[in-house]
Amino acid sequence: MRIGLFGGTFNPIHRGHLHIAEQTRTRLALDHIIFIPTGDPPHKPAETLAPAHHRLEMVKLAIKDIPFFGISNIEATSSQTCYTIDTLQALRSQIEGELSFLVGLDAFLDLPTWRASDQLLAEANFIVISRPEVRFTQIRSLPMLPSIPEKDLTALDNGQRDRLEIPTSANTTLTLLALASCEISASTIRERLKEGLSMGDWLPTPIESYIIQHHLYGT
Numbered sequence: 001m002r003i004g005l006f007g008g009t010f011n012p013i014h015r016g017h018l019h020i021a022e023q024t025r026t027r028l029a030l031d032h033i034i035f036i037p038t039g040d041p042p043h044k045p046a047e048t049l050a051p052a053h054h055r056l057e058m059v060k061l062a063i064k065d066i067p068f069f070g071i072s073n074i075e076a077t078s079s080q081t082c083y084t085i086d087t088l089q090a091l092r093s094q095i096e097g098e099l100s101f102l103v104g105l106d107a108f109l110d111l112p113t114w115r116a117s118d119q120l121l122a123e124a125n126f127i128v129i130s131r132p133e134v135r136f137t138q139i140r141s142l143p144m145l146p147s148i149p150e151k152d153l154t155a156l157d158n159g160q161r162d163r164l165e166i167p168t169s170a171n172t173t174l175t176l177l178a179l180a181s182c183e184i185s186a187s188t189i190r191e192r193l194k195e196g197l198s199m200g201d202w203l204p205t206p207i208e209s210y211i212i213q214h215h216l217y218g219t
C-alpha cells in the first residue's frame with residue numbers, strides 16, 4: 001500500500017484541500033490519503049485557529065463519503081506540540097505501507113524552521129504540491145535538499161513538465177508535483193465568513209453548516 005499523509009491546520013478544511021489530495025492520489029498512484037489535523041497550540045490560544053476538536057470534526061465530515069480518504073487524530077488529540085518528525089515516526093510504527101508526506105510548496109519553503117529538518121526527508125517520501133504565487137525555483141534556497149538543476153525547476157514552474165522525482169541519499173524520494181492551480185485559501189475563507197459573505201463552492205455545504213452552527217470564525 002502506498003499511503004499519503006496530509007498534515008495541516010485545516011482551519012477550515014476546504015475544497016482546495018480535497019482537490020489536491022485527490023489529484024495527488026490519482027497522479028502518483030497512492031492507495032489512500034490520511035488527513036492529519038494539527039492540535040491546539042499548548043500555551044497561547046491562537047486567535048484565528050479554531051479548536052482542534054472542531055477542525056478534526058470538520059475533516060471527518062468532509063471526507064466521510066470518500067473511500068480513499070481517512071483521518072488520524074494523532075496530533076489533534078495531543079496536549080503537546082507535535083512535530084512532523086515525531087508524527088512520521090509514530091505513524092510508521094502504526095501503518096504498514098510506503099508513507100509519503102504531502103505538503104504545499106508554501107509550507108515546504110518553511111522547512112528550515114521544522115524540527116530535525118535535515119532528517120525529515122529521510123523519514124518518508126515527500127510530495128511537494130504547487131501553490132499559486134509560489135515558484136518551485138524558490139526551493140533552491142533550502143540547504144537540506146539534494147541539488148536540483150535550476151532548469152528542471154523552471155520547467156515545472158512554466159508547465160513544461162508536471163513532476164520531478166528526486167531520490168535522496170536515504171532511499172526516499174522527494175517528488176515535486178505541479179497541479180492545476182487552485183486559488184482557494186483558508187485565510188480568505190475565514191475573512192469571508194466573518195464578513196458574512198457567500199462561500200460559493202469553496203466549502204462543502206456540511207462544513208459551512210458546521211461552522212455556522214458552532215459560531216466559528218466570527219460567524
Ligand code: ATP
Nearest residue numbers: 008009010011016103104107131182184185186187
Ligand atoms: P491558508 O490558505 O490560510 O494559507 P492553508 O490551507 O495553507 O491555509 P493548512 O490547512 O495548514 O493551511 O494547509 C494544509 C496543506 O495544504 C499545506 O501544506 C498547504 O500548503 C496546502 N494547501 C492549502 N491550500 C492549498 C492550495 N490552494 N494549493 C496547494 N496547496 C494548498
